[in-house]
Amino acid sequence: MLTPTHADLVAIAPEIILTITAGLLLIVEAFLPGLRRHFSGLAMVGVLAAIWARLHFELPGAVWAGMMQIDELAAFVDIYILVAVIFTIAMAGPFLRRTETEVGEFYALILLATVGAMVMASSVNLLPIFLGLELLSIPLYVLNAFLRRSQVSVEAGLKYFVVGAVASAFLVYGIALLYGATASTDLAVIGSQVASSGQLNPLVAIGLAMIVGGLAFKLALVPCHAWAPDVYQGGPTPVTAFLAVVPKGAALIVLLRLADGMDLLHISPQWVAAAAGIAVASQTLGNIVAIVQSDVKRMLAYSGIAHMGYAMVAVIVAGADGGAAVLVYLVAYTLMNMGAFASIAMLSEREDRPHFINDLRGQGYKRPIVALALTTCLFSLAGVPPFIGFTAKFVVFRAAVNEGFVWLAVIGVVNSLVSAFYYLRVVYAMYMQPLPRREPKFQFSFQIATAAAVAALGVLILGIYPTPILEAAQTAILVLVR
Amino acid sequence: MIITATHYLVLSLIIFCLGLVGVMVRRNFITVLMSLELMFNAVNLNLIAFSYRLDDLAGQVLAIFVITVAAAEAAIGLGLIIALVRLKDTVSLDEADVMRS
Numbered sequence: 001m002l003t004p005t006h007a008d009l010v011a012i013a014p015e016i017i018l019t020i021t022a023g024l025l026l027i028v029e030a031f032l033p034g035l036r037r038h039f040s041g042l043a044m045v046g047v048l049a050a051i052w053a054r055l056h057f058e059l060p061g062a063v064w065a066g067m068m069q070i071d072e073l074a075a076f077v078d079i080y081i082l083v084a085v086i087f088t089i090a091m092a093g094p095f096l097r098r099t100e101t102e103v104g105e106f107y108a109l110i111l112l113a114t115v116g117a118m119v120m121a122s123s124v125n126l127l128p129i130f131l132g133l134e135l136l137s138i139p140l141y142v143l144n145a146f147l148r149r150s151q152v153s154v155e156a157g158l159k160y161f162v163v164g165a166v167a168s169a170f171l172v173y174g175i176a177l178l179y180g181a182t183a184s185t186d187l188a189v190i191g192s193q194v195a196s197s198g199q200l201n202p203l204v205a206i207g208l209a210m211i212v213g214g215l216a217f218k219l220a221l222v223p224c225h226a227w228a229p230d231v232y233q234g235g236p237t238p239v240t241a242f243l244a245v246v247p248k249g250a251a252l253i254v255l256l257r258l259a260d261g262m263d264l265l266h267i268s269p270q271w272v273a274a275a276a277g278i279a280v281a282s283q284t285l286g287n288i289v290a291i292v293q294s295d296v297k298r299m300l301a302y303s304g305i306a307h308m309g310y311a312m313v314a315v316i317v318a319g320a321d322g323g324a325a326v327l328v329y330l331v332a333y334t335l336m337n338m339g340a341f342a343s344i345a346m347l348s349e350r351e352d353r354p355h356f357i358n359d360l361r362g363q364g365y366k367r368p369i370v371a372l373a374l375t376t377c378l379f380s381l382a383g384v385p386p387f388i389g390f391t392a393k394f395v396v397f398r399a400a401v402n403e404g405f406v407w408l409a410v411i412g413v414v415n416s417l418v419s420a421f422y423y424l425r426v427v428y429a430m431y432m433q434p435l436p437r438r439e440p441k442f443q444f445s446f447q448i449a450t451a452a453a454v455a456a457l458g459v460l461i462l463g464i465y466p467t468p469i470l471e472a473a474q475t476a477i478l479v480l481v482r
Numbered sequence: 483m484i485i486t487a488t489h490y491l492v493l494s495l496i497i498f499c500l501g502l503v504g505v506m507v508r509r510n511f512i513t514v515l516m517s518l519e520l521m522f523n524a525v526n527l528n529l530i531a532f533s534y535r536l537d538d539l540a541g542q543v544l545a546i547f548v549i550t551v552a553a554a555e556a557a558i559g560l561g562l563i564i565a566l567v568r569l570k571d572t573v574s575l576d577e578a579d580v581m582r583s
Binding site: 126127130131134138141142145148149151152154155156157158161162165166168169172173175176177179180183184185229230233234 | 532544555559579
């Protein structure tokens with residue numbers, strides 16, 4: 001009988017804190033519904049306590065019988081996820097009050113999904129990776145359908161559910177095949193077996209392809225991207241922000257662990273060809289289809305597809321360079337998207353209607369702070385210096401060039417140029433076009449405006465002075481690569 | 483004929499593909515849920531066949547976790563059906579498609 005040790009429990013203190021907070025929220029919701037106004041504060045305290053726990057306790061390395069690896073990499077990803085959750089909760093409070101759906105379940109589900117993402121990112125065994133993925137996905141199915149009187153929201157939940165469940169089935173089928181081929185679910189054992197054999201045998205190759213397929217659904221990479229626009233458009237905006245950032249981060253880390261553990265770059269030219277194809281297709285399709293979108297959230301969905309294409313380039317490169325580039329890209333992607341979605345959460349009239357770019361006409365002068373925050377984030381998403389989006393793309397493309405993938409870097413740069421067009425179209429509408437005759441009524445919310453402004457400031461400051469992030473990413477990735 | 487683990491693997495692949503086709507072509511959400519269940523149970527069959535062939539218990543442990551997760555997903559799926567029925571009075575996925583632009 002395996003009993004957890006003291007070190008095991010301390011290592012997952014942040015996860016425990018979040019789970020307890022989630023349970024507490026559900027109990028308070030059931031017995032003291034009068035306290036609903038304070039729920040977002042309570043959830044925020046839980047997240048801050050989790051961050052404190054992750055920074056305070058020392059990182060023990062392998063725990064839970066070697067199933068989880070709590071080290072600098074796990075700490076980096078955990079803190080990035082928790083910061084994203086802070087933004088989500090800050091957005092959610094006023095948003096839920098406006099849609100009259102402020103209940104404890106919302107925050108409890110967000111926190112449980114966070115635990116799932118954190119487990120997934122710090123696991124080095126396929127079993128907890130699968131469980132983490134499910135703990136992340138199942139609350140998100142509910143959250144997408146949270147506005148249950150709104151047809152688009154229920155529809156988003158349904159679509160995400162069907163696609164997500166199929167993706168999970170693919171992933172776990174792939175896990176079964178890898179287990180059958182290597183008699184182990186431990187990534188290190190699988191990795192060393194595959195890397196030492198010097199090639200992928202058919203069973204491993206099919207298993208790996210199915211796992212990558214399952215993760216590609218979460219990452220919304222071509223050809224598994226079709227759900228993204230509808231789910232982004234229909235889901236409640238804070239949930240969309242969470243969905244755009246947290247599952248993708250966790251999935252990218254798992255992909256990185258797999259690619260690096262098996263040394264796929266050197267043993268399997270097929271993997272490089274397939275992954276490069278996926279990366280290029282995602283960038284190109286995402287950027288081109290984004291041009292014709294009239295809904296801001298749909299546009300950001302296609303932009304997210306393209307951005308994961310860029311991140312995929314870093315996953316292909318893997319190793320110290322590529323790994324650090326993935327982490328930097330995740331931080332940049334998080335800040336930019338959180339800022340953009342916070343701005344959109346405020347610049348929206350009704351949740352069940354599309355968020356047309358045309359509705360933003362003239363808002364640059366009407367709502368200067370939020371419009372400026374949105375502009376900063378969009379410039380950064382387009383990869384314009386000095387914002388962090390530029391730094392992140394630079395790090396990714398530099399890693400690609402150093403490893404000899406000049407053509408991938410060139411395609412990426414060309415795609416960034418194309419993407420500038422549709423991002424700047426929104427900026428153009430906000431600053432260069434007059435207010436429409438029927439002026440949309442956007443409710444001002446101090447909390448959301450602050451969230452947007454903080455994200456935009458982060459985008460600017462870390463863009464000018466990226467050293468802390470670059471150094472943290474490099475230290476974190478050293479524990480992964482041999 | 484002796485039934486070996488390989489036969490189970492082929493059977494599991496067939497069931498998985500049937501489930502996948504069901505998810506893709508069926509428009510009734512309840513049938514889609516059943517097809518998803520087929521896919522997950524194909525995985526379980528696979529895991530147990532491997533566990534038998536490798537003489538290793540980890541596969542069976544994994545199968546028990548997959549059963550649990552599949553149950554949770556089915557519960558969420560049924561909840562979503564209820565939300566859809568209350569809103570549109572239908573279980574057809576085609577009715578839930580207003581966003582397609």
